[in-house]
Amino acid sequence: MLTMQDDKHAMAQAVHDLGSALWFGGSTMGVVGVNSAGRDLKDGSDRIRVASSAWGRFAPAQWAGIAATLLAGIQLTRVGGRRIALQKGFGTVGAAKAALAVAGAAATAYAAYCGKRIADATAEAERMGEPVDVTDATTPTERTPERIAKWQRQQRVAQFVGPVLAGANIAAGSHLVQSYRAGATAKGVLGRLLPN
Structure with a gap:
């Protein structure tokens, strides 16, 4: 039978995972699809304008996904407080995930x-x-005005960092979920209680 604590954990985990999926999937699609799709357009200004418009329309959903990830992560930490204290490695992975x-x-x-x-x-x-x-929204050419090209060069790197970190956050979450298995819990508690 599910307890109220289990219900809170299950709900927080679902909100966290859905938020993370939205954040990771949307960011990845933006990098792979939106930012490079302008190559199909003839005018350089249109290449940037279309990508900017698409990102502007997606931004509220993306930030909702990030907020869900962060807020549900706080709830998961609160619900898993005893596990953090008792299970060796759980707190370390949880802290890395939060970072x-x-x-x-x-x-x-x-x-x-x-x-x-x-x-x-x-x-x-x-x-x-x-x-x-411009070649596309994030790739300048040798004829791109420098005030645009300098931000494109920064964006070209920055656009990959968000999805990579969001994906790493999801992977860390998977590790934490696996640590709820009975064998992993026992091993973690024994690791905390018994010296190496």
């Missing part, structure tokens, strides 16, 4: 900031009648 989530959220925010700077610099170039020649 990955926070770093991933910061990387995602920085990637979004770079995207905003690219869009703003592109709009400025258009107002000045300056041609915007």
Whole structure:
């Protein structure tokens, strides 16, 4: 029979996993699909404008996924407090997972900031009648204005960091879930109680 504690844990785990899936999947699709899809368009400004518009539309969902990951992670930590104290390695992996989530959220925010700077610099170039020649939303050419190219170079790296950290957070979560198995729990508790 499920207890209230089990219900809270199951709900927090589901919210966490769904939020993480949204964050990881959306970020990965953005890198692989949205940012490079502009290559199919002829105009450099359109290549940036379309990617910027797509990211702007996805941002509320992405941030909802990140918030779900972080808030449910806090609840999972609270519900698993005894396990952190008793099971060797659980707290260490949990702390690493939390650090990955926070770093991933910061990387995602920085990637979004770079995207905003690219869009703003592109709009400025258009107002000045300056041609915007880019390969896609994150790849400059030798003719890309430097104020756009510098942010594209940063975005080119930053766009990968968020999904990598989100994926690592999911992997750490899988490790923690496996530590709930009876054998893993017993081994972890014995590891805490018995000296090596």
